[in-house]
Structures are given as C-alpha cells and as structure tokens.
Amino acid sequence: MPPVVEIRNIAQFAGQEVVIQGWLYNLRSSGKIVFPLIRDGSGIIQGVVVKSAVSPQVFEHARGLTQESSLRAAGKVRADARAPGGFELDITGLEIVQYVPIERPYPITPKDHGIEFLMDHRHLWLRSSRQRAILGVRHEIIKACRDYFDDRGFTLVDTPIFTPAACEGTTTLFEVGYFEDKAYLTQSGQLYNEATAAAVGKTYCFGPTFRAEKSKTRRHLTEFWMIEPEVAFAHLDDAMALGEGLVAFVVERVLAKRRSELKVLERDVAKLEKVVPPFPRLSYDEAVKILQGKGSEIQWGGDFGGTDETLLSEGFEKPLLVHRYPSQVKAFYMAPDPARPEVALCVDMLAPQGYGEIIGGGERIADEKLLVERIEKEKLPPETLGWYVDLRRYGSVPHSGFGMGIERVVAWICGLEHVRETIPFPRMLYRLTP
C-alpha cells in the first residue's frame, strides 16, 4: 500500500502514489470527471476522479460523496500551479470510511446560518475553513508567547485555579463547593506570581481565568486564557518594554507562519505589519485631554470605558501604552508614583482598531506598611492575604508584571468581530454548551 501522508507534507510526495485520509469538504462534478475537495485537518487538496480511468465502483463512490463523509483516497500527487496548495491528487482508489446519508445530511451547509445555530453546533462548526484558520492563529499566538518568555530565561510557574478567598471583591467570582469548605476560581495568577518571582526571578503563568460578569458584550467571556509575567527588580518602564516586545514578537511570528490563515480570514496584513516597536506611550493625563478633545465626557479620575478605549486608539496604527492612571481606579497592590502619589505606576496596552485593552499591569507595592494600609483601606480580608504581605517582609524587591488576555489578542490579530470565535468552546453568560 502507498504511504499515508498528511496534506501539509504533500509537496514531498510529488509524482508519487499516496493515501490521503480525511473528509469531503466540497464536491464539483462535470459528468465524466468528479473533483472532491478533501480536507484532513492539516490542509485541503483537490482530488480528480476521471470516469474512464477508474473502476465503476470508485467513480460511483466519488460522485455520491456527501459533505463531511470520511474517506481514504489513493492516488498520484501531481503538481499544478493553478491548484490552491500547488498540488492535486489523481485518485485511483477510494474507500468511504463513513458515509453521511443524504437523508440526514451534515447540518452546516454553505448557506448562511444564524450565530446561535452555529454556536449550538460548535463541535462541527470548528471544521470550517474560517474556524480552522482561527484555531491555527490561536495556536501560533500561544506558542509565540511561551517562546518569548522561555527564550528570555523565564520559568513557567502555573498558579492555582482554586483560590481560598476573594482578593478583589466577590461579585465577579465563581464560587465552588470544596468538600466542607468553599473556594473561588482564579481571576488572575498575579499575587502568586509575585511569590514565585522572588524564587525564580522571572516567572510567568499561563492558564484559564474566570470572571462571573453578567456582561453580554463582544469582548467578554466567563472563561478565558491569560499569560502573566512577573519580574523581580523590574519597574514600570521594564514592564512596558516587556509587553511591547511580547506583542511585537507575537505579531511578527503570526505574519511569518500563518499568512495563509490570515488570508482565509481576509485580514488586512498591512495593518499588522505596522506593529513594530516603539509603540506610542501616553500618560493618563494626556489621554484624558485627547478624549475630551474628541467629545468624550471622561473627567480626570474616571476609568476608561470600552468606547473611550476605541476613541483613544483611533488615532494610532500601533498598540498604545497608557500609563499612570489614578490610583483610585486601579487595584490595591499597584505602586503609587513617588513623584505623584495620586497616580499609580501602571500601564494598559490598547490594541489598534478598537480591540480595546489587551494588556494591564505595572509595578506592585514593595513596602510592607503601605501594602497593609491599602488592604485595610479597601477592607480586604487580611487573614487571607497574610502570605502576600510576607513577600514584603522577607526580601522585598521592586517588581512588575502584567497580564495579557489571549482571546482579545486573537480577536485583534484575526480581525474578528466577537471574542466568541477566538476560543474553541466559548463560555458566556448564556452559553455553557456544547
């Protein structure tokens, strides 16, 4: 039997007999020739079945193929400059593995389906070219993020999903029964990262995080993945440079390796090619002025909403670093700017084209006394934060880090309208299946 090969490797087998295993993606026919478009998950290839060249059974099989029927096709690989992947398969043998009967056809057809129908059939919808392209870009983004930190001497230290108590208020936390006790699902690994940064110097965690937010917007999921680096002896400027480097590296990698996926997604790559350092940096003060100039009702001291973020990023072709927000709108652990204690040494990175915040972070409070004051002021449970205060008692150092939400980065790089397509099985306020 000829070798079973993957379509992604087809060029290595030009002129040879091979077997392709996959599914029927589409079928064209012109009486005496049938063109089954076959996908195997690694790529797509057009098969050619000529009636006069094959047995009657093979021809009938080919002509009757239904969408998503599974099959094994044997034939010779032929270079063809007109073919999308550069090759076609002259089929000589065809085995149907499972035939999808015409009376119970594959539910997703080339016609338009409503989004709820597609989401209900997410387990099948993932087979479409567009969804597979997104999966491929997502894979590349995640790999690039890990490579970026691994190549720079960071140690991956995965932080726990079960956390004992609410650090930033309980309203957006998911509660879990934990034997006789209760636990909460993590919203961020940052506090733990601060402990491990003191152990390994440079650390990152990368896992799912959870928000029980009752928002039904195109930017929110209840379950999403976040990568969070934390660096000992690093200041705000270091965190900004690290985030800038990461985002530029990720975009460059996707452009280098996933051009064909971006083409399927009809992404304007010229816009992505502009994402090279340096990224513009803007203080919150300057950002407020720009927004007011554009008609926003934002006042100094308030946080930006999604509309403000979109308005702000409009004038920029690259991601925008906005730093030094008022401390009052940021988390309790953010270090105040020594020169202006009313603002925090923090930074948000806003993606271009209205994709909103993709990075949030900054420098953490290193001083024990100040941290304890903040915990008291925000009425946080001191008994569950004792270990966190310990980090300021035993070899405290300046340290900074950030979190980058993967789904928003995928949405931006792929140019998607809604984050629900950025993750294989999205979880939202009204969506827990399949």
Place this chain on the structure above:
Amino acid sequence: MPPVVEIRNIAQFAGQEVVIQGWLYNLRSSGKIVFPLIRDGSGIIQGVVVKSAVSPQVFEHARGLTQESSLRAAGKVRADARAPGGFELDITGLEIVQYVPIERPYPITPKDHGIEFLMDHRHLWLRSSRQRAILGVRHEIIKACRDYFDDRGFTLVDTPIFTPAACEGTTTLFEVGYFEDKAYLTQSGQLYNEATAAAVGKTYCFGPTFRAEKSKTRRHLTEFWMIEPEVAFAHLDDAMALGEGLVAFVVERVLAKRRSELKVLERDVAKLEKVVPPFPRLSYDEAVKILQGKGSEIQWGGDFGGTDETLLSEGFEKPLLVHRYPSQVKAFYMAPDPARPEVALCVDMLAPQGYGEIIGGGERIADEKLLVERIEKEKLPPETLGWYVDLRRYGSVPHSGFGMGIERVVAWICGLEHVRETIPFPRMLYRLTP
C-alpha cells in the same frame, strides 16, 4: 554603573565589573572575609567581601546580612574552578534593598521543618534550592511536551474548564454556580478533543483538570495539569507509539537540559537514561498472571490498585504499556477489541519505581449505534451527549488518544515521594492555601 546581569549568564562577564540583584541565600564569615551566597532566581553565586578591600560600611552591611534580605552587589566576576558555578564575585559595593530584621527572621531555616509548616509557607518555601530545582524540571517537562506535539503538526485546541454536565458520574466532580445554572469543572478534555481531531486531524489540549476525590494519598491532587493528544485515523498501536515517543522525548530533554537540577534533587540519572524505546508491552491478561504470581489477589476482570501497579512495574526498568483491560473497568467510550469484545482497545502506561499510571488512553468507539448503546447502558444523560454522538454521524473515523498527568511525571522524573511538591501551589483534600 556596571551592567546588571543574571547569574545564569555570568560566564559572559568573566573579568568584568557587574551588578547582581538578588537575595542572601547563606552567609559564611571568617573575621576579615565574608562570603555571602547570593541567589537571583537564575542561579547562585558566592560573593567575596574582603574587609581590607572595601569601605567599612560595605563590610558591615555584608557581615550583617540576614537570610533572604534583598540586595544589589557590585563587583568583579572571577573564574574559580572550585566554585559551584565556576565563578565568584569579588564584591566592591553592596546595597541592601530590604533588610530582614534579626528579631523577625525568615521563617524557613536550614533546620528540619514539618511538612505542614512548609506547606503553610509554600510562598516562601519555593525559594529553596530543592523546590526551585523541581520548578525548573517541571518547566522543562511542560515545554518538552508542547514541543513534541507542535513539532509533529498537532494543533493546540484548549478545551473548556466549565462543562455542562457530568459525563462519568458526579461523585468526583466539582460543582460551580453558573449564574442561574450550574456547571462542573472538567475532568478531561477528551470528549472535546474528539470533536477537534475531526477538524484539525491531530490535536492536543493542555490545562488544569479537577477531581473532587476524598483520597489523601501521595498520588492525588484535586487540581492537576493534564496533556491530552487525540488523533484522527489512529488506532491503539498508534496511541501506544505516540505515548512511548512522548515519554522518551521528555526524559531525554530533561537529561539534556536539567542535569544540575536533577543533581540538586539527588536523582539517580542512570535510571532515567534507561528510558529509551521500545518500552515493554504487556496485555492485561499477562499482567494479571504476573501479579498473581507475585501474590496479588487480583482476579481477571478487576482494575489494578496502586499496589498492583507498583508490584507490576517492579520488574521493569522502563515505563510499561499495559493494554486491553476488561471493558467493564474502562470508560463508556472505549472501543471494544473486535477480536475479543470483552476487552477494550485501551492502554495504561505505568512509570517505573512505583510511580504508577502516568498515561491512560486508547481507541474510542467510532460506531454511532454502539456508542448510543453504551450511553444507555451506563445511564448517562443522553441530552448532554448529543453533540458527542454527532461526531459518529458526520464523518466518523477511527481515532485514538490519551491523557498524561504532568504532576505524576514530574514526581517520577524528579524522584519525589509525594505529588504535593510537583506543583507550585498544590490543592488537596485539606489544603487550599496559601
């Protein structure tokens, strides 16, 4: 100012002035010379402070350094063959970043502490040489797993943590309030992987999984990480070869890159060097006979307990592949062996030296009718598995995969007594903090 460098890169700066930022790990003193052992998370270096060569203030600072005080040390890098890392730092300047006062010293001292004390101080315990070595090996194992699949054309497709209903019984599931509804935390991404394997051909997921098991053994965590590949058109033998290749690759990578960590852990690397393919393969039938010969009370049809697994692996220097268990002890989706339907086309891989099962998997049922029968027989909720049955209706193919539990692999490769040290912040029946 001289450049701030990481200890891991110190060899590049031999003979040069540098600054090291880190923590005091240990201090020796001989009156006129002080030897502070400094760690920065990337490595450890011994400093040398000679009273006659530095200012009185620098010498007093050095002599008074307490364990885990944070510091910046300036000095010249000197090659010294006797030094553990090959270099020492002749310190000329010393800045204490935060001094840990003698009256409130670092709680973990070189003396023996009880395990509960250490676990309560896990956020600090991670700074010890032994724990950092484990973190380093864990990082390398995870990276090797990902590289193995990425380099072979697999697409990472992360499966959801929130699942709508119990597929394998609810007794070991964690329940979460999900707005007006309830959800369960995933025990495995496999069912979802079967959907994505049909989309991308070869897939894997890698994330935290959860078991609400009331077991308090040295092998159990409530939250642990699992990597799960799934391959379309793959059979049991393919899954066995894939798992064998993965484990051999991971061990080889750790041996190549983490010798120094294995040395800290006093791991007998000769035992790991024997882990090269082919691994022995044993049918369940043969395994039962061997166990009975060794005095186990196991009868054909029963599942192996931890003791049986240890007994079985004793005679082997390599991981052991045990295949074709009775269907009755395996999950509903396992394909029966066509030649002997009472056994399943499944495989467990048992690590040597009594570390138990590290891989479990096999071939899944591809036939719709048989799968529906199994779902009915096991009284599983058919309404929540409709999408899973769909995979057999629309282009069903033979497919196989497995799950590998990362913490058990870390325990085995590091030679640890208990899985609690294999994960940064372990979660167990009685342990939810820090």
